Amino acid sequence: MTSTTDKLVDDYLKRLNRELVGLPRARRRELVEEISGHIAEARSAMETENEAAIRTLLDRLGEPGDIAADARERFGIEARGSRSGWDVVALIMLLIGGLILPVIGWFIGLILLWVSDTWTTGEKLIGTFVVPGGLALPVLLELTATSAEVCGSLNGQEVVCEGGRSLAATILVIAGMSLLFLAPIVTTAFLARRRSRATVAPAV
């Protein structure tokens, strides 16, 4: 019983923290702290704590999205701030920046990612490490792998080495490469989706 109610509260606070994206970090922490304190006070004042009582309490607090919209309005922050254009640039540069401007392009994307208020720290970490360099990494690996297969030239003709790898190794390499290609694309899609979280007008 207790675990169900704990989970309800936990989910609510997590949702609230996510929705408050866009607010300065200190404001965001303060709001989550205060509302979490409110819930704790209300719970300790309850005669009997059950799921219905917790749900009523959370309903009275209101939808996390509504509280976040209200907070944005109070602090004069647009739902989709002026930075949103930069957010798009960040995602593009993270994905293919390394191909346009080797190494530097991806770093530009990385800086834009970290200065943005749009994403949480966890999401930024995912953006950073999956995959460093974006698509440039697998492309680079693919290129070096292909050139390595050219053993040398004989009478001006390139000689491709054969039988250097076993079938299993080849499959493994193909799988690994596909993963390296796919991962940055999935990450970009994930971050883009996080960015486009719908923001509704504040409830009063």
Added chain:
Amino acid sequence: MVAQQDALLAQMRRGTLQYCVLALLADKERYGFDLVRGLAEMDGMVTSEGTIYPLLSRLRRDGLVESSWQESPTGPPRRYYRLTEAGRASLEGFRLEWGRFRDAVDHFVERTARS
């Protein structure tokens, strides 16, 4: 027409909520949950209780209220809010304006109700 009225009432509530909070803090300091309970005593003042907290945060940043942590007999420490001088002045200013505004609106709205 009804939807328009709802929107107007919502805006009025939103605009005046800040002064109701300041007024609740005028005689004593309170913590968030206590403030919400105070506001909830009057029906229709707050529909989404959680929105009090962005308001408190904003008031604090604007210097109309200040806060301090105090131990609670029942659980973790509480953040108590109290009026600053600026907050008191803001509340006084609103009180005068609100009285005039309410009288003016009453003058017309109540007269038509009687006739």
